[in-house]
Amino acid sequence: MDGTVDGFRYGAVTPVAAYLMACLGGALGLRCIVRALLDARSFRAGWLALGAASIGCGIWTMHFIAMIGFHVEETRIRYDAATTVLSLVVAVAVVGAGVFIVGLRGTGGVTLAVAGAVTGLGVAGMHYLGMAAMRLNGEVGYDPAGVALSVLIAIGAATAALWSAVTIRGFLTSLGASLVMGVAVSGMHYTGMAAVSVHVHDMTGGTWEGDSPMSLLLPMLLGPVVFLLLAGVVVMFDPLLVLGERSSAPRPDSPALNSPGGKRPSWRTAVSSARER
Template structure:
């Protein structure tokens, strides 16, 4: 028996919330990566790791918020806690690989392509590992062509995000890039979900005795969401992260004590002394 799938059980609430979390993780990740590039004296591995964790958490929370809205009418859905946590670790790890590659080697064609492919395949693996954590009284099957399309979207999205991370500097442009990233990541997720077919083992009223999606996923989502909020506080209180290259350039301009003093000239020995009236006493000489 084929199950009746509803991917939008709560209407637009779950897709909109999922998209916003993907945008938040992308925006924080981009700014942290930019921070590591703007200031050579900063602790680069730390900023890159924070950026990777932000993007990974954003992708993972997007996936499982969207999965709260996934429902099979004839079956109860549950999740394996171990695989769910493993999918979070996988998301952070593969994004970290891509981020560190472009963070240290730049956006060259070879480095960017390799990092984008690795990260995109890892994001797709996170998605389908998260799907493997789902249990119900039936089997889940996938349309191969649609799965391939979702993987392609993941690779393109990851490559674009990594390119933006090392080339985009301004705050407003980073914000725009994060909105595009949110669309790409959400598009990958819902393309992958379009490939799903559920075949139930029983006839009607089949169920699984595990936890419901909301009772398990909501508490697990609190950790990554809290992490993203704390990362947002770090970004808000770092002026270089918010203002970017323009603030760094302004702070690097040397201040001159007197505008009329030439470089290397002592203040008070400029051209104005040579223009003193005839007969004026030199400074310090008594009449």
């Protein structure tokens, strides 16, 4: 029989908390990427890696906070720990791939499209891998149209986030971008969840018991949340990153940076020129 699916068992608590975590991860990630591009002499790879980990942890944490509110009336739900951890690794790895592509190669049309597609497909893969970690007395099915739409939203959100990371420089504008990013990532999640259906197996008068989702998810969420808080401390204590409107340094696509001969200087050259001025 078809199960009664409820994605909002605790009302607005889980969607709001999930959205805030997506925003936090996005905000920290965007600022770390900006920091990597502001100073060519800084440890760029380290800042890009921290930004990728922040965004990846934010997305993963958003997903599983939202899943705490997912409930099927006819059966308990539990999660496989190994698959759940693997979904976190996938989230950080694919976001890292996209971040390093645009962080090192810029936002040319082809580069941005490739990085956005890779990252978006990875985020969608993380979502559905996380769903595959569910264990319940039934089978989970998906509406193909809803799945396709969620993947398209993930690719669009990833592309916009990567573009923002290397284009938007000001602190407040980055904050605004992270809020929009949180909406997009949460929208992708709940679009995917709207495509879910559960066919519950015949329990023949018995009940299928399992651990509460929170018995696994809450302890596992602790690590990424602590990491995001520590990343926030790193960001707060870097004045160039938080306050420096050197973040308003000319962008690579700025006409002011075009050379007299019609050649556009590299991002490294642009940043160096801005520092000298």
